[in-house]
Every structure is written in C-alpha cells, then in structure tokens.
Amino acid sequence: MPQCFHTVKELREYLKPLKAQGKTVGLVPTMGALHQGHATLISNSAKENDITVVSVFVNPTQFGPTEDFDAYPRTLEADLEVVGKAGGDVVFAPSPAEMYPSSDDTWVEVTGNITKVLCGKSRPIHFRGVTTVVSKLFNIVGPTRAYFGQKDAQQVEVLRRMVKDMFFDLELRIVPIVREESGLARSSRNTYLSAEEKSAAVILSKTLKIALEKFKAGTTKVEDIISFTRTEIAKEPLANIEYVECYGLPGLYELSDEVKAPSLLAVAVRFGTTRLIDNIILE
Ligand code: AMP
Numbered sequence: 001m002p003q004c005f006h007t008v009k010e011l012r013e014y015l016k017p018l019k020a021q022g023k024t025v026g027l028v029p030t031m032g033a034l035h036q037g038h039a040t041l042i043s044n045s046a047k048e049n050d051i052t053v054v055s056v057f058v059n060p061t062q063f064g065p066t067e068d069f070d071a072y073p074r075t076l077e078a079d080l081e082v083v084g085k086a087g088g089d090v091v092f093a094p095s096p097a098e099m100y101p102s103s104d105d106t107w108v109e110v111t112g113n114i115t116k117v118l119c120g121k122s123r124p125i126h127f128r129g130v131t132t133v134v135s136k137l138f139n140i141v142g143p144t145r146a147y148f149g150q151k152d153a154q155q156v157e158v159l160r161r162m163v164k165d166m167f168f169d170l171e172l173r174i175v176p177i178v179r180e181e182s183g184l185a186r187s188s189r190n191t192y193l194s195a196e197e198k199s200a201a202v203i204l205s206k207t208l209k210i211a212l213e214k215f216k217a218g219t220t221k222v223e224d225i226i227s228f229t230r231t232e233i234a235k236e237p238l239a240n241i242e243y244v245e246c247y248g249l250p251g252l253y254e255l256s257d258e259v260k261a262p263s264l265l266a267v268a269v270r271f272g273t274t275r276l277i278d279n280i281i282l283e
Contacts (some may be wrong), residue, residue, distance in 0.1 A: 002054070002083045004076075004091045008140050011053070011092050015141065023050035026173075027143035029134055032056040032093075033073040033188035034082040037178035041147040044175055046087030053141050054083045055092045057099060062129025073191055092141070099136060108135040108166070110158050114252050118154045118245055118266055119277065130155055131162050138168050145171045149178070151185055153264050153279045157252050177278075179205060185278050197271040200238040204267055207232040208280040211265055215282045222246050222255050225265060225282070233269060242268040242275065249281065 005011040015025065026045030030038050034056075045052040056079050063069035076093055083091050108131045109115075115127040138146065148156055156174055163172055178186050183205035184198065193201060211229050219225060230244045248255050249262045259282050266279035 001080055002088050002091050004080060004093055006093055006095065007098055008094070011090070011140060014090065015051070015053075018051055019142070024144040025049055025141060026052045027137060027141045027146045028052065028054045028088070029137050029146070029148070030054060030056055031058045031072065031188065032079050033075050033191070034079045035186045035188065035190075037149055037151060037186040039082055039086040040178050041149060041175050042083060042086035042088045044173065045145065045147050046089075048173070049144060051090065052088040053090045053092055053143070054079075054088045055094075055137055055141075057092075057094055057133070059099070059129055059133040060096050061100070061105075061132060062126050064123055064125060067123075068189075068192075071192075073188055092137075099133065106132070108132045108162065110161050110165070113254070114154075114158055114161060117247060117252060118243060119268060120154070122242060122268070127155070127158050131158060134159060135162070135166070135168075138170065143170050145173050147173050147175060149175050150279070150281075151177045151187070152277070153266055153281075154252065157250065157264075160250065183209070185276070187276065189274055189276065192274040193271060197238055197274065200236050201269075201271050201276055203233055203236040203239060204269060204276065204278040208265060208267070208278060212280050212282060215259060220258050222257060222259055225259055229265065229267065233267065238271050240270040242270060246282070 026049030028041045028045050042054055058072050060069055107128055109128045110131055182202045184201055207229055211225055226244050226246055233239050233241055244267050246263055246265045248260055249264055262281050262283035264279055265282055268277045
C-alpha cells in the first residue's frame, strides 16, 4: 500500500531527502474515484520516475455552483489500492482548507480563447480552478514530470500554456485516452450513468472514430466534419449535445475553412444528467 499524506508539510518532509539524493519525482494529479485511465497515468509515471506521487483532491474551485462537487464520488480506500497496484508510492489527499489556506483567493489564470471555447463556454470558472490547483501541486511537489490524460484535451492545452508562461521547470507527459471495450472513454462520472445511458454513450467514440476516417479519406472542410459528427450523435435519442467543435493544435486556434492536421475534434454531450466529454485528434 502507498503512504498517504494529508498535509503539505508531511509530503514535503517525505520528499526532501529523496530529492536531495537526486531521485526523480512523477506527479499524477487526480480527483480520485480512480479507474483504469488513472492507473495508466500512474504506471507510466512509475516507469519513468523513481517516485510517483498521486494527488487525490476534489478541487472545489473548478466546479460551478450548479455542478456535481458534492455528489462527486470520494473513494479514498479503494483509490489507495489502485495506486499501489499501478506502482505509485505516495498519495497526497489534502482537505480543501489545506489547499486553500487563506480566506481571500490567489488565482493562476490562463486567459484568452483557449479557456473560453469548448468546455470554457458552459464552465466559465473551471480552467481557472484547474490552473490554480495544478500550480499549487507543482509548487508543493516540485515534480520532474507531471502526467495528464488526453481525455481532457482542452485541459492539456491550457496546462501546456501555463507551464510555458509561468516557467514551471518540469516536463508534461500526456497519456492517450483509455477506453472501455465498448469504446466509451473511462471517466469517474461514468458511475452516474444508467445501463441504458451507458450503452447509448458509445455513440461518442464510435462517431469520432468515423469522423477521423472521413477526414483521412478527404473530408477536410470544418463544416462537413462538424455537421457529420453532430448528425450522427443526434441520432441517439438519449444524447443531448452541448457542443461539437473543432480547433487547431497546438493552442486551440480558430480554423478557417479547412481542418489542418493536427486539429482537435471535441464533443460534450449529456446523457440524462451526466455530462460526458470525448475527443479525437484529426491528423
Ligand atoms: P480526474 O480525476 O478526472 O481529474 O482525472 C485525472 C487525470 O486523469 C486527468 O489528467 C485526466 O485527463 C486523466 N484521465 C481521466 N480519465 C482518463 C482516461 N479515460 N484516459 C486517460 N486519462 C484519463
């Protein structure tokens, strides 16, 4: 079983002598309810670093007032087991008061279109919460490498920008989307889905895959790719589309008429009350 620390002081005391010996540290930030997607990030880190720290923190500042902060699954005991099996050494599970010690807030915010498009439209404070908490974790742990999933593609682009602009001295390592056998992207929020919604949600990965094939076969107009994806997903009666959008990589730049490889095709779709995201890189 990995060691579990709840305070910044304890974690720093643990890491200090190891770093003095020149050991490399991998950081895997998570909100817990760990699944095979998280386990893949952890085992990648364990392969590439001497020590792997997994943070488990449901970060209040990245949830909007009507979002699922209270309902978000909290399963620390089971998470410790997943971390241990995947080769992680330490779990850092702080309280909100430990991570936000002052009554007034200090924010790290990436501004501009990169945080306004896609999920930024319906979740206006989300990325400010993410960049703030990830900055705190980077400063607490001082990792050699930090691991994030392509599942949250916009988060990856925002964090790349933050690391560059804030001169964080670490390497970002991005792990491809881990999927269930059906193709459904693994997510802690999949536990909210009924059996019927879960099988309906397969339409997302299925459609994105066909969109990529179409792109490769010569459908390169942004409008055509988006309308195909939207139409296919809308055929599923339980799917309620929030967005289907396509932006250029890196940095989520606005595409004019044509999709330029590499570009990100991303969707957010509700099944019942559960909001799922998925994406594919067109290249
Ligand atoms: P979360 O606990 O949802 O905040 O996710 C923590 C990290 O795991 C983030 O970097 C996610 O992008 C990553 N992650 C979550 N689900 C998956 C998945 N299915 N495949 C790859 N990475 C994932």
